[in-house]
Amino acid sequence: MIKKDKNIFNAINKYLTKKGHELYFSIYLSNYNGNEIYIRFDYVSKLTVYKIVWVDLKFFDIKHIEDYINVQTVTKFLALAIVEKLKKKDVPNRYEYNEDIIGDRVEILTYYNNHEYIFDRFLPLDLEFLIDPLALVFSYLPRSMEVFLHEIFGKFDHLEDVYNYAKPVKFNLLKGDASKIFKPQIIERGQKYYEEGRVHFLEKIGNSYFAIVEGTESYVVIINQVDDSHIRFWCSCKYNTFCKHLYAVLLAIRNKKFNNFYKLKYVGKEQSILEKITSYNYYLCMGHDEEHLLIVTIDGVIFPVKTIKNNKCLFEVVEDDDDLSLSKYIKDMQQE
Ligand SMILES: [Zn+2]
Known part of the structure; x- marks a missing residue:
């Protein structure tokens, strides 16, 4: 993870100011899915156009800024609509840190009214006014970055589980309340799987538990102790969410039903x-x-x-x- 280095941001700002850019608002994705992306929405008064600038800070060389800066001109009609909307809103600063989440921080700074909106992984529901500006900005970024936008909007799409899955979650493996992570019907089905003896192998290797659960086919489950308080759950089944196979393995770990591979x-x-x-x-x-x-x-x-x-x-x-x-x-x- 790259530590936020003020020098980098200052250097980029200096470079763009020279080119006549005025910073309108910026989005910084900090360790978001492991990425460090700095995005700006700028006005260039000399040309009377709005531009979107983005920099992948993981591949950045402060000595050759021009080689690493990506600039796109925004359709004026769309840009103005966004700007007008934002100017009318004056939502106070927000800092919504989520201790369950490692990384995945989003920092949105507005320079027209000096506000900060900082949150982890998901845009808070009451900051809905940021949806349009974010959607516009991302429509000018490479398509590969769309995944970040979908994830940022996770709360609005009720897909938090899907995005939280397979990322570290604050959880005590042996004593934590599983109902905070697993849905009731999953707990029921997982318990049944466990009782039917479907966890065939279970072994701790390093900081990870590896297991095989027999369902429709054989699924591999990996439960990884990321640090003292965070766990990453992963299952090879197609559900991509906290599934019954994971719950069955959690029970097996808690009941020490180890069976080496x-x-x-x-x-x-x-x-x-x-x-x-x-x-x-x-x-x-x-x-x-x-x-x-x-x-x-x-x-x-x-x-x-x-x-x-x-x-x-x-x-x-x-x-x-x-x-x-x-x-x-x-x-x-x-x-x-
Ligand atoms: Zn599964």
């Missing part, structure tokens, strides 16, 4: 694709299907690899279950 070591001479994309000494494995070992990557992908190649298995079991079932399976496959 199989561990495999690659023993082939040639580098495998897996070795090329990871740099791991061993791989987590959740077992096998008819012809494949099912490797679980640290990103939560189930990766089937052929068990036998040229009559040989290129993986060696370094951790098996009590019945040595994976070693037996590999041995049987090699004899076939």
